[in-house]
């Protein structure tokens with residue numbers, strides 16, 4: 001894979017159209033002691049090593065033994081994320097995906113031809129254990145599963161390379177939570193293993209599908225119907241928004257025939273893309289969405305035509321289960337937004353450290369005052385340390401246990417607050433990076449184009465800040 005350069009060329013010279021070279025007045029040697037001046041750009045960087053805050057934050061949340069276990073893995077993932085994964089993400093971002101709706105015989109195959117880099121990145125992070133470790137009871141001996149702050153750190157590193165990856169990860173985490181909490185033993189037995197698998201061949205990717213054209217906030221207006229057919233449920237209807245749209249399993253809502261109006265009549269179902277005999281299960285992809293935001297993860301519209309679904313828990317509690325799933329997906333969405341913020345910061349800080357104007361490095365210029373806090377390593381360390389501690393506390397309270405081992409009293413509020421605090425500010429973090437990097441408004445190769453777009457829609461994906469839908 002060729003190295004991607006964000007600068008005009010080798011320091012000191014730039015190729016000139018038609019031959020020759022311009023002397024380069026823009027780039028200079030970084031000043032000694034400049035923390036970010038050692039890098040060329042926000043790619044080709046070990047994201048764990050380049051982050052002066054992450055380890056101290058983790059020290060505040062994990063005991064030495066767990067951190068010891070994690071350190072090598074964090075280093076390995078930080079290195080992969082900053083190199084191969086972020087390079088692959090650049091190529092996906094430029095290429096987009098293609099829907100192949102019918103095969104040559106006219107059969108509906110609804111296949112998304114994804115850019116191979118997207119699949120490689122997806123498989124790499126799932127194989128690495130980012131979801132599997134959340135389910136592996138024996139992983140850390142007496143600790144059981146990997147603690148949430150640790151998984152958060154892994155997800156945060158991945159989010160810097162390709163924020164899109166945080167979407168399938170969050171969907172898998174949410175599905176695990178719902179299956180574990182609400183599904184019967186048969187469903188758990190059948191689907192949990194594949195959702196958390198670290199083997200690509202056995203794995204099932206998941207989509208969480210609630211939004212219909214009648215409303216994403218107003219979920220109570222859902223029109224998809226579930227019809228009882230002996231022991232089976234058959235679902236028919238149209239879903240307007242599904243991220244990870246080519247997933248092997250969708251978690252969705254439908255109204256059992258004769259069910260009550262509004263959210264009270266909605267049941268939750270898991271619907272595999274293929275039936276047990278391998279035949280298609282009546283799920284078509286009508287079209288892919290032309291999104292402003294994250295390009296990596298394909299998002300589209302679904303048509304369910306008598307698709308066989310498996311009822312999760314109580315048929316009158318579907319909306320509550322979906323809200324619970326949203327609490328989990330929102331948490332991980334918030335972590336993805338932290339990754340976007342960090343990447344934007346890194347790109348701006350590196351650029352400012354290398355850029356020379358008015359005879360000095362841009363990181364010292366008063367005209368860049370709004371970015372001083374952004375580029376000064378000491379300010380950075382203090383500010384981010386404090387901020388992440390606060391966010392970490394909030395997120396940990398939202399999702400995991402407190403330090404004394406107790407569960408937070410009201411698990412629903414934290415993730416919503418965390419998502420509000422993180423997903424929404426992500427666009428604001430990318431925003432100040434833009435004038436630092438793009439004085440002429442040229443996003444190509446700057447490294448912030450994708451984080452900036454991802455940050456803008458990060459909040460929209462999860463619906464209303466106050467919680468999706470009211471209980472009507």
Ligand SMILES: Cc1cc2nc3c(=O)[nH]c(=O)nc-3n(C[C@H](O)[C@H](O)[C@H](O)COP(=O)(O)OP(=O)(O)OC[C@H]3O[C@@H](n4cnc5c(N)ncnc54)[C@H](O)[C@@H]3O)c2cc1C
Nearest residue numbers: 208209210211215216217218241242243457460461463464
């Ligand atoms: C990138 C992306 C990915 C997505 N992926 C998925 C997915 O995987 N699965 C899925 O189910 N959905 C997905 N969605 C859809 C998303 O959940 C909905 O867009 C969202 O819930 C809003 O619903 P809506 O689009 O119908 O807008 P509306 O519900 O019509 O809302 C439009 C605007 O009105 C505001 N609004 C609505 N009701 C109220 C109210 N009562 N009070 C105040 N303001 C209100 C909303 O905040 C919003 O700003 C995705 C969306 C995006 C952008």
